[in-house]
Amino acid sequence: MFDFASLWDVIVLLGIALALAPAFGSYLGRVYSNRPVVGDTLLNPIEAFIYRLLGTSPRKSMRPGEYMLALLLVNGAMMAFLFFFFAQQGRLPWDPSGAPDMSWSLALHSSASFTTNTDFTHFTNESQMSFASLSVAWPVALFLSAATGLAVFAAMVRGFVRRDGTLGNFYVDIVRSVTRILLPIATLAAIVMVLLGVPQTYTAIVVAHPLTGGTQTIYLGPVASYQSISLLGTNGGGFYSANMASPLANPSAISDLFATFVMMLIPFSTPFAFGQMIRRRSEAWPYFGTILIVFGIAFALFIAYQAASNPFLASINGLGAQTNGYPVGQETRFGLSDASLFQVVSVYGNVGANNMQIGSLSPVAQLVLLFGMFTQSTPGGEGTGFATLLLFSLLGIFVGGLMVGRTPEYLGKKIQTSQVRWAALAVLIHPATILLPFGVAILGHQVDLVGASAGATAHNFTSVLYEFTSESANNGSALSTAQFNDTTVFFNVTGALIMLVGRFVPIYVMLRVGGLFSEQDPLAPNAGTLRTASATFCLYLTLFLIITTALIFLPVMALGPLGQII
Amino acid sequence: MSAPSAPRPGPRRAPPDAHPFAVHVRATVVLLVLTILLAGFVYPFFVTAVAQAIDPYAADGSLLYYPNGTVAGSALVAQNLSAPYLFWERPSLTDWNTTLGADTPPGPTDPALQALLNETLQYMREDGGFAVNATLPIWWVTPSASDIDPDLVPQAVLVQVPRVANATNLTIPFLQNLVNEHIQQPILPDLGTAYVDVLELDLALLPLIGK
Numbered sequence: 001m002f003d004f005a006s007l008w009d010v011i012v013l014l015g016i017a018l019a020l021a022p023a024f025g026s027y028l029g030r031v032y033s034n035r036p037v038v039g040d041t042l043l044n045p046i047e048a049f050i051y052r053l054l055g056t057s058p059r060k061s062m063r064p065g066e067y068m069l070a071l072l073l074v075n076g077a078m079m080a081f082l083f084f085f086f087a088q089q090g091r092l093p094w095d096p097s098g099a100p101d102m103s104w105s106l107a108l109h110s111s112a113s114f115t116t117n118t119d120f121t122h123f124t125n126e127s128q129m130s131f132a133s134l135s136v137a138w139p140v141a142l143f144l145s146a147a148t149g150l151a152v153f154a155a156m157v158r159g160f161v162r163r164d165g166t167l168g169n170f171y172v173d174i175v176r177s178v179t180r181i182l183l184p185i186a187t188l189a190a191i192v193m194v195l196l197g198v199p200q201t202y203t204a205i206v207v208a209h210p211l212t213g214g215t216q217t218i219y220l221g222p223v224a225s226y227q228s229i230s231l232l233g234t235n236g237g238g239f240y241s242a243n244m245a246s247p248l249a250n251p252s253a254i255s256d257l258f259a260t261f262v263m264m265l266i267p268f269s270t271p272f273a274f275g276q277m278i279r280r281r282s283e284a285w286p287y288f289g290t291i292l293i294v295f296g297i298a299f300a301l302f303i304a305y306q307a308a309s310n311p312f313l314a315s316i317n318g319l320g321a322q323t324n325g326y327p328v329g330q331e332t333r334f335g336l337s338d339a340s341l342f343q344v345v346s347v348y349g350n351v352g353a354n355n356m357q358i359g360s361l362s363p364v365a366q367l368v369l370l371f372g373m374f375t376q377s378t379p380g381g382e383g384t385g386f387a388t389l390l391l392f393s394l395l396g397i398f399v400g401g402l403m404v405g406r407t408p409e410y411l412g413k414k415i416q417t418s419q420v421r422w423a424a425l426a427v428l429i430h431p432a433t434i435l436l437p438f439g440v441a442i443l444g445h446q447v448d449l450v451g452a453s454a455g456a457t458a459h460n461f462t463s464v465l466y467e468f469t470s471e472s473a474n475n476g477s478a479l480s481t482a483q484f485n486d487t488t489v490f491f492n493v494t495g496a497l498i499m500l501v502g503r504f505v506p507i508y509v510m511l512r513v514g515g516l517f518s519e520q521d522p523l524a525p526n527a528g529t530l531r532t533a534s535a536t537f538c539l540y541l542t543l544f545l546i547i548t549t550a551l552i553f554l555p556v557m558a559l560g561p562l563g564q565i566i
Numbered sequence: 567m568s569a570p571s572a573p574r575p576g577p578r579r580a581p582p583d584a585h586p587f588a589v590h591v592r593a594t595v596v597l598l599v600l601t602i603l604l605a606g607f608v609y610p611f612f613v614t615a616v617a618q619a620i621d622p623y624a625a626d627g628s629l630l631y632y633p634n635g636t637v638a639g640s641a642l643v644a645q646n647l648s649a650p651y652l653f654w655e656r657p658s659l660t661d662w663n664t665t666l667g668a669d670t671p672p673g674p675t676d677p678a679l680q681a682l683l684n685e686t687l688q689y690m691r692e693d694g695g696f697a698v699n700a701t702l703p704i705w706w707v708t709p710s711a712s713d714i715d716p717d718l719v720p721q722a723v724l725v726q727v728p729r730v731a732n733a734t735n736l737t738i739p740f741l742q743n744l745v746n747e748h749i750q751q752p753i754l755p756d757l758g759t760a761y762v763d764v765l766e767l768d769l770a771l772l773p774l775i776g777k
Contacts, residue, residue, distance in 0.1 A: 006756040050600065054593040056585060066584045073594040081598060097665075124667040136606035140598075143605045171593050178601075183609065190613045191620070197642070199627040200610075200617035206627060208637045210645040210662075211652060211768055217664050218640050220627045222610035224617060229605070241667030245711035247642040248627065253758020312675045318687050320703040323719070324759055327708045328679070329671050332656070332717040335752075335759040356711045360671050455675030462673075480670040482678075564675045 007303075010341040013257050017264040018292070024265065025272020025284065031180045032154035032173065033277050034058065043179050047172075054171050061166035064515030067155055068508055070170035071148060075115055075504075078144050082111035085137040094132035096204045097219070102128070105492035112496035114141035116503035117149055117381055119230070119237035119352060119476040120467075120495065122487045126219050126241060131204040134239060135222050139229060146233025146382045147177035152507050153270060153383030156390065157277045159514030160411045163521050167514050181266070182233060189228035189262050196258060197251035198224040223249055231262045234382040236352030236476040244342070244355040245331055253338045256355060260342045267349040267379035270386040278411055286538035287389055293542050294378040295348050298368045303340040305362040312455070329360025348372040350381030352476025359463065359479045366462060366479060367561035373473040374549045376430065381474060384503075387510045389545075391423040394513070396544040397530060406530050412522035419513050426509035431552045433472040433498045438465060438556075446490045451483060458563030460484055465560045471495050472502040630769055639765055644716040647768055650733040651775055653726050653745075654694070655764045656706060657686050658713040668713045683707060695729040717761040720749045734775045744770065 030037045051057055062070065085092070086107040090100045102110065106122055113120045123129060129138075151173035158167050194200050199220045206218040223239045227249050230237045240246035250256055268291065275284030309322040325336030334342070339355055346353045347369045358369060372378065377389035394410060398420050401408035408415040441447055441464060449460040459481060466479035467486055480486075486495070531537065550557075585593075617625040628641040639645050644655045645662045659669035672678035686707045691700055706722035727741045748767045752758045 003756075009754070009757045053596050053600070055589045055596075056593055060583075060585060062584065070585075070590055070593070073590055074597055077594045077598050078601075081602075124665075126665050126667050135610060136602070139605040139610070140601050144601055171597065174597065178604070183604070187609065187613060191616055194613070194617040194621050194624055197624045197628060200614050200625045201627065202614060203626070206629065206637055206640075208629075208639040208643075208645070209632075210639060210647075211765075211772065212646050212649050214646070216639060216643070216645050216662065218627060218629075218637075218643055219664060222614055224625075225610040225613040229609075240712075242712035242714070245668065247644075247712060247714060247716060248640070251624075251628070251642050253752065256758075310674055313680065313683065316680060316683055316687070318691070318699060318701045319683065319707070320701050322704055324705075327705045328674070329709065329711050331711050331715050332705060332719060332761050333715075333758055335756070337756075338758060354711075357668075357671060359673055360711075362674055452677050453675075456673060456677065459673030459676055481673060482670055564673065 006335070007337050009257065010337045013261060013341070017261055017268060020265075021269040021288070022272045022284075025269035026276040026281075028181065028266070028269060028273035029276025031176055032150075032157075032168075032273065037180065039180065039184075047175055047179060050175050051172065054175075056169060056171045058169055058172045060169055061164070062169055063166050064511040067167050067170050068511050071151070071507065072504070074144065074170070074174070075148060078141060079111045079115040082114055082137055082141060083107050086110055086133055089130040089133045092130065092132055094136070094204075095130035097126065097131065099128050099130040099133070105489045106487070109492040109496045112499045113471075113476070114138055114235075114237065115145055116474050116499045117145035117233070117235055117350075117384075118471060118474040118499050118503075119235045120471055120478060120499070121237070121241070122492060122495070124241045125239065131221060135226065138237060139226060142226070142229045142233050142235045142237065143178055143182055144174070146182055146229070146235060147174045149234070149381055149383035150177040150181070150266075151383070152510050153273070153387050154277070156387050156510040156514035157274050159517035160278050160413060162518045165515060165519040167511060167518060182229065185265070186225070186229040186232050189232060189258075190225040192258060193224040193228055193255060196255035198227065198255065199248055200224040220248075227259075228262060231259055231351060231353060232265065234263065234267060234349055234351045234385075236346065238353060244346075244353045245357070247331070247333070250355055251333075253334050256334050256338050256342050259353075260338075260345050263345050263349050263351050263353070266382055267385055270379065270383065274386060274390075280411070280533070282533040283411065286532060286534065286541060287386070287393070289535070289538035290389070290542045290545065291379045293538075294375065294546065295344070298348060298372060299341065299344045302344050302365045302368045303337065305364040305368075306340055307336060308362065310362065326362065329357030331355065344368070344372070347475060347477055349379055350376060350385055350473060350475050352470065354477050357480075358466070358477055359459070359481055363561045363564040366466070367557055369477070370466060370469060370553075370557065370561060371549070373469045373475050374430070374553050375545055376473040376475070377545070384474070384507065384510070388426070388506065391426050391506075391510070391513065392545050392548070393541055394419060394423050395427065396541050397532070399544070400540060401530060407528045409523060409529060410532065412525065413517045413520045414523065416516070419516050422509045422513050422516075426506040427548070429501065429505050430472055433502050434465070434468045435556070437494050437498055438468050441490070441494070444490075446488070447484055454566065455564045458560060458566075461563065462560035465556055467491070467495070468498060471498040474499060474503050630765065633773070638769055641763055641766055642716060644714045645765060647764060648693075650693075651730060651777070652768045652771065653723055653730060653762075653764050655718055656708065656710050656715050659709050660713045662714060664714060668711065671709045682709070694726065695732065716763050716765050718764050720745065720760055720762055723762045723764065723767070730771075734771075736774060
């Protein structure tokens with residue numbers, strides 16, 4: 001019997017994180033609207049100095065094309081830096097574990113993965129990443145990719161309040177994302193993590209002498225500082241290949257809850273940053289509501305199915321009664337509720353960290369995680385998650401407006417055919433980058449799906465589907481199986497392309513749509529205006545999101561995760 | 567709740583000048599260099615300095631030592647403890663070889679999962695001194711997520727007491743007492759699970775059996 005009282009800790013944590021969201025969201029909104037915020041006296045002069053070094057100024061606002069150019073230059077330079085770093089890591093200093101240079105395709109996949117905020121890994125950190133790659137190169141992307149997502153959000157939303165066609169200054173948005181949000185919070189979170197038991201040292205390797213003889217290598221490093229920015233920035237990369245399941249990265253139930261809090265902080269607050277930026281706070285609630293409804297259903301389903309025992313194991317003689325959830329691929333210390341909350345927040349917030357083996361989950365729990373990546377907006381990753389929800393909302397308002405005969409407009413700006421075309425492209429690029437490569441991989445015999453039973457075959461199918469979905473959504477979590485080897489040149493190159501397209505095409509659309517709004521003068525509200533700050537709109541948006549997503553992905557959801565039960 | 571803002575008609579501002587391309591290149595290079603310095607060095611160095619000052623035990627990896635000062639392991643990393651006189655942890659698909667990272671168990675409805683659990687049960691029964699059809703705690707015979715989970719539910723540690731008593735000449739009540747002393751209860755009820763860090767328990771056991 002499921003013990004609801006044992007959920008008290010996750011309910012308290014959710015309560016704290018959600019109660020903080022409006023206040024923290026308005027702080028984010030103030031940062032991106034350049035309104036006075038705490039820390040101005042200290043940081044304004046530092047930022048002014050950085051702008052001088054960069055050769056730009058906050059007064060130089062960019063149109064969408066220039067904003068995208070700056071974004072691509074910075075992200076491209078970062079990806080090139082990472083690519084060459086990883087491809088040379090064996091020859092660069094700080095490689096005490098003797099990690100060899102990455103092959104070109106692995107370096108391509110890894111650099112694309114980190115640049116796009118995905119952090120899907122095709123390598124084993126301990127043997128294939130040098131200490132310098134882990135502690136110097138990768139963290140650059142942990143900061144910059146998160147800042148890029150936030151910048152895109154800020155730029156798109158500015159389209160609703162400006163009327164000069166500009167979206168703000170990309171470099172200024174990046175600098176302020178780091179100085180005002182990512183750096184201070186990550187530093188504090190890292191220190192808390194150390195107090196909760198996470199290592200933070202520059203001793204890379206300790207050789208231990210186990211009780212039964214032999215030796216064991218214990219890999220250490222600046223784990224806390226890495227892990228805190230990885231979670232805060234919704235990157236989801238792990239210092240260890242076991243990610244947040246590793247007891248070193250996540251030593252206790254409390255560190256697990258704290259990590260969950262860090263992951264929730266920005267994605268769940270972003271609707272209120274939007275409300276603050278457009279100066280209509282009530283408009284944030286429908287989005288917050290939609291996120292909570294979808295996330296709440298997902299979490300309830302996930303924990304219910306993980307609490308149940310696996311009927312497939314009933315035939316095994318001598319397996320003791322199940323306590324505290326299904327144990328295969330789970331860590332002992334977390335307990336069912338804490339482990340589940342972390343995993344659902346991580347995938348729905350597009351972080352992609354894992355504190356369990358996703359491949360061992362019950363089929364319905366796997367489906368729940370896949371659904372979160374299909375919507376990628378409840379709440380979705382840093383900045384871009386909410387921007388995706390806005391695109392869904394524009395489509396929904398357009399469709400709904402046509403149905404009831406109202407002018408399709410939002411926040412005093414007309415939704416025109418051009419915006420709808422762009423938004424539809426962004427929404428459709430997601431299934432396209434999942435299903436097309438999936439078909440190519442299967443038809444091209446790049447992976448053998450046939451397992452020992454129908455259930456095993458469906459599991460292999462799910463594994464490949466999950467891989468492409470995770471890459472396309474820039475999520476980064478993996479549902480691995482022994483049979484699916486994704487470290488081939490084919491999966492490295494395809495994966496890199498999927499991640500880049502899945503990241504930068506929607507970003508271009510978000511900027512373009514923001515730019516089109518920014519060129520319009522605001523309209524006066526009239527009798528035909530759809531009231532969007534309402535519970536009705538929240539419910540409509542929720543159903544629109546769920547139905548469009550389900551319609552697109554129903555066949556693969558049935559063949560994959562659910563096929564494992566049949 | 568603020569009222570919807572009224573439209574503000576008026577002359578459009580002139581579109582701003584774009585940065586020249588050379589300025590973009592310069593900004594990109596400077597931004598990347600600054601981020602490498604910050605994310606790769608300043609930030610982790612600062613956190614390390616603070617960490618080493620406030621909690622050196624955790625910062626250095628929660629290392630556990632033998633009385634002679636040699637490193638036995640980390641309280642946060644399971645290792646091979648498969649000796650008759652020691653308490654055992656959960657099985658590891660990587661044999662506790664940290665260099666291999668974590669391995670993936672078979673899927674939830676894959677016959678290979680049944681085979682794996684049957685094999686583990688058989689091994690635990692034979693080498694653990696249980697009856698051929700003994701029922702064993704499920705958390706003890708299933709693979710973890712990290713393959714280096716050092717923790718075990720108390721029930722699964724207590725079932726091992728008779729075997730350890732047999733191999734060490736320590737009495738069953740004494741060992742039960744030792745295990746109970748090592749149970750780490752959640753700080754508040756249901757905030758995580760109660761567990762025993764098996765490596766710490768075994769390290770406490772070693773001097774008692776003269777090893």
